Structures are given as structure tokens and as C-alpha cells.
Amino acid sequence: MSELAVFGAPYITAGLAVGFVVGLTGVGGGSLMTPLLVLFFGISPVNAVGTDLLFAAVTKTCGTAMHHLGGTVEWPVMRLLALGSVPASVITLVALHRFGAGSAAVSLLISHVLGYALLLTTVSLLVRRRLLVWARGASFYRWPAAQAGCTVLLGLLLGVLVTLSSVGAGAIGATVLVLLYPDLPIARIVGTDLAHAVPLTLVAGLGHLAIGTVNPLLLGFLLIGSLPGIAAGSLLAPRAPERALSVALAAILLVVGFRLVLR
Numbered sequence: 001m002s003e004l005a006v007f008g009a010p011y012i013t014a015g016l017a018v019g020f021v022v023g024l025t026g027v028g029g030g031s032l033m034t035p036l037l038v039l040f041f042g043i044s045p046v047n048a049v050g051t052d053l054l055f056a057a058v059t060k061t062c063g064t065a066m067h068h069l070g071g072t073v074e075w076p077v078m079r080l081l082a083l084g085s086v087p088a089s090v091i092t093l094v095a096l097h098r099f100g101a102g103s104a105a106v107s108l109l110i111s112h113v114l115g116y117a118l119l120l121t122t123v124s125l126l127v128r129r130r131l132l133v134w135a136r137g138a139s140f141y142r143w144p145a146a147q148a149g150c151t152v153l154l155g156l157l158l159g160v161l162v163t164l165s166s167v168g169a170g171a172i173g174a175t176v177l178v179l180l181y182p183d184l185p186i187a188r189i190v191g192t193d194l195a196h197a198v199p200l201t202l203v204a205g206l207g208h209l210a211i212g213t214v215n216p217l218l219l220g221f222l223l224i225g226s227l228p229g230i231a232a233g234s235l236l237a238p239r240a241p242e243r244a245l246s247v248a249l250a251a252i253l254l255v256v257g258f259r260l261v262l263r
Contacts (some may be wrong), residue, residue: 012224019226022229085155088156
């Protein structure tokens, strides 16, 4: 038992650190945890993604429950997103299984997709507020049918991206939702995006589990650390310098994204 605790200590610590940052900033754990597992712990990209997806499903369920109690989830928008993302995730999983989830080519593909997703996340962190100002003056979102169609399309793209990289259901999804629904308060955008991530990461994570790309022991260690980390970060969030933290995170994700793209 003591050997297991020693083996798991680095992963518990990583979960604690990532959970704390997620609670403090709201940035999706996939943007932090998956690159950490790949670059620092040497976990294969496909196993890091699969494990992180189930990790995200658990942590995001807790966050969604809090947003639901606070009335900050736009459930009709969430359902439109899921209409596109869940089928796209299933199709992507079938393709991964068909082409060999453990192959070198798939590993390289996932590493590159993860890198580019992190670069997109970096951009979204830096420009979201400016996009909101611009979107409120635009008129394209005033056509409900087009708005609904674009929401389903966003879900479809997120389904593929999240299943391949575990990144995208947080900052990227929220940024595009700001463009599509600029009249919604930011709290409802965040709550809706978080609620949508639950079925998406659960389906994608269970699919990865079925094709053998989830490490259950690693998942358990990460959850042990992350849940108290998220709670602690959330308590400190109201007093944190939001802009400074966003810039610092964007700089870190930029460096990590380029490292993965250039692997």
C-alpha cells in the first residue's frame, strides 16, 4: 500500500495543482492536464487524452451541478451543442479504433491536434472580451435558425476536437458561444459550456475506455488530488487578478502548444 502511495504521489500532486488552477481561473483541465501527462510524465498522447476525458467528466459534473443550482445553464443551447458533439465523438472514436488507437501515426496526430487546440485556446483567452464587444454590435446572430444551425455545427467541431485532444470544450467553446449568443451573460455562457462538456467528455471518455486507452489507476490518483484543488481554487477566485492570470496562462499554453506541434 505504501509503494502504491509513493507511486501515486506525483500524479495526486499534479491533480491538486491543475484542480487549483481550474478552480481559480475556470480554464478547462484538459488544456493543462493532458499536456502535463504527455510532456512531464511521458504518458502516450492517446492514453493521456482518454484518461483526461473521464477525469474531466467527473470534475465537470460537479461544476455543472453548481451552475444548475445557480440557474446559470442555458439548457436549450446545451442540447443543440450535444446534438452535434455526441454523434461526432462516436464517429471519431470508431475511426480511432479502426486505424489503431495505439499506432505511431495516431499518436502523432493526437499530439499535433492537442498542440493546435492549445494555440486556439491561447487566442481565445486573450480576445474573448473584445469579441464580445464586437458580437454585440453585429447582426448575424439575430436569425434564430442560423444561430441554432451554427450551434449544432460548433458542437460537431468540438466533438471531434475534444475526442482527439481532450481540449476545446472549455475556452474555445465558450469563446464561440460568446459570438453566437452575445446577449447572454458570461456566467450563463460558462455554465452552458460546462454543462455541454459533461455528456461530451463522458461519451468520449467511455469510448476511450472501451478501446483500451484509459489508465484507471492514473485516473483515480488525478481525481484524489484535483477535487480538493478545485474547491480551494474556487474559494480564492473572487480575489484573484483575473486579467494577469489569463495572460500568464496564455503564455504557458502558447509555449506548450508549440512544443506539441513541433514534436
